[in-house]
Amino acid sequence: MWPHTKLTELLGIKYPIIQAGMAGGSTTPELVAAVSNAGGLGTLGAGYMAPEQMRKAIADIRERTDQPFGVNLFVPGAYEEDMQVIFQMQEYLKGIETRLGIQSTSNRKPGIYAESFAEQLSVILEENVPVFSFTFGIPDAAAIEALHSNQTKVIGTATTVKEALLLAERGVDAIVAQGSEAGGHRGTFLQSFESSLVGTMALVPQIADRVRLPVIASGGIMDGRGIVASLALGAAGVQMGTAFLSSFESGAHSKYKERILTSSDDSTVITRAFSGKPARGIKNEFITMMDTYGKKIPHYPIQNALTKEMRKAAAGQENTEYMSLWAGQAASLSQLASVEELMSRLIRGVTDTLHSIQE
């Protein structure tokens, strides 16, 4: 099974290791290309990118690798725009921005809350991206058909068996099983996120038993031990996000990398503070403030747009207390290294682990 799995075959890659398409700037073209060049699948996290930025990043990746790579997008859902709730949050954020000594922009309504998914998808199609992965829902049948007639492989994200079954029915080629350990946004789209917080150890075999597609384990996987564990549970490969955040090629802020490298197993919480959608990150001051905010937090993507300037300014000030520090529950196993070094460590780790459990 190692390194040849249903997933390596499907995606045309050497090792069944996918670098997660984390949005927000960490998945630089350098990172994506380095993972693909090392035999995994690099993924551009394009959820927050404008179409032209996507086009530029994809061209940049193609200059750096001739291997398959992926692009990840957020499938939009309906959301409520309550002006009273938005106004209250803007007032609150203005207070923080003033305290941080930054020019407040929170009294302005953002131009747009999120990029157009239709336009982003057009880029994927026009650029013939080898692999398209998505979270937060399922694109419509026409989109999946168009991707397939373009030879693009389509990967959906499930946090429960029900979501996996629906994704399979809609014709995806592989399914990421996102366990509760995973850093960043919960992919949940059918039920409440609380009832969809299933640990990787429990989620993977239950999904693997119910779908015939390759299952990609994610959540808490940081090294060769986690990769072998995932394959044992019935996965055909893994998706790893946090593990790549602290690589040299990652665009994550150096202070963010520092927080990851000094974290412990109990450092993270799931919060709606930064984007309006539940996501796992290292607990900081802004999360604590939102926990006791007492009023409604605007829905995604509104809250994401509202906190954007604050996060950007905090990053400029190297103040991690007001940045989103997405990370999984095993972030403490992170290492500062080049992607090449990290990938060879993973592959060596798999061999060592396989050896250690034999006899």
Added chain:
Amino acid sequence: MWPHTKLTELLGIKYPIIQAGMAGGSTTPELVAAVSNAGGLGTLGAGYMAPEQMRKAIADIRERTDQPFGVNLFVPGAYEEDMQVIFQMQEYLKGIETRLGIQSTSNRKPGIYAESFAEQLSVILEENVPVFSFTFGIPDAAAIEALHSNQTKVIGTATTVKEALLLAERGVDAIVAQGSEAGGHRGTFLQSFESSLVGTMALVPQIADRVRLPVIASGGIMDGRGIVASLALGAAGVQMGTAFLSSFESGAHSKYKERILTSSDDSTVITRAFSGKPARGIKNEFITMMDTYGKKIPHYPIQNALTKEMRKAAAGQENTEYMSLWAGQAASLSQLASVEELMSRLIRGVTDTLHSIQE
């Protein structure tokens, strides 16, 4: 490593599979002895048992097996006894008991809230129990010393790296790493349970890297796949609870077994409803009622004592909506079988899984 691990050596067992010491009547002497006779370690869940009941059960186990077995107890902690909170809960429960048509006992103060840990521990010592495991804290140094001079192996339960380090410092012989997937009570004793909900995939390697003792993975492990995954993550063995609940030898109510066998990955929640302490079980009417109760739920073990008669009566009526249905997040993988059949399926599953991930 398979079947020989640091754990099989420590406990003198053939396979590194521990049946969890679940309190509440499911771990009958038949179950415990059957697991030990099949080469695992059966464990009596004696948390709620009176000393005399324990003595009888231990004798019964010894009549059925000459193999090592374990007994599990709850380490008591300080708790607040707020009579107003207790009175309100008694009034509320009285309403439920009336609706269920059972003789209400909730207007009486329970004789005792919990059995005496000191007396329970004396039985462990006097009976020379081969393995003693515990949750909810750590027994004092004198107790651990007495157990050790009795040749009893001592196993503690950790839900975070911090708890594991403290257990190691206090001299336990092995540590159960209880992932967030696990059914039943959270073993958490240092922080809030919310900040200690770490998935098994993330928890096991982080603990294994920090302690030299054998680590026993638990939470979401139901078959050979989960066992191999645990060994890959660095565990020396596994503890499985839910998987044994639906065995023929288990004392769990037949309707409870039915709920486990028909559950799905999203069936469980963590609740304080039944005992006052957070525990994972299949969501039912009483949990929903406690979610909207609006007043304080008495602390453990008070709430456990208060709901005892209701749970007992509901069981008599085969009404699972008012029984505690402890189960892990992979309960749907359960099978109705004898322990002998289940154990040989686990062992075959390990071999099959090891074979499937090699090549």
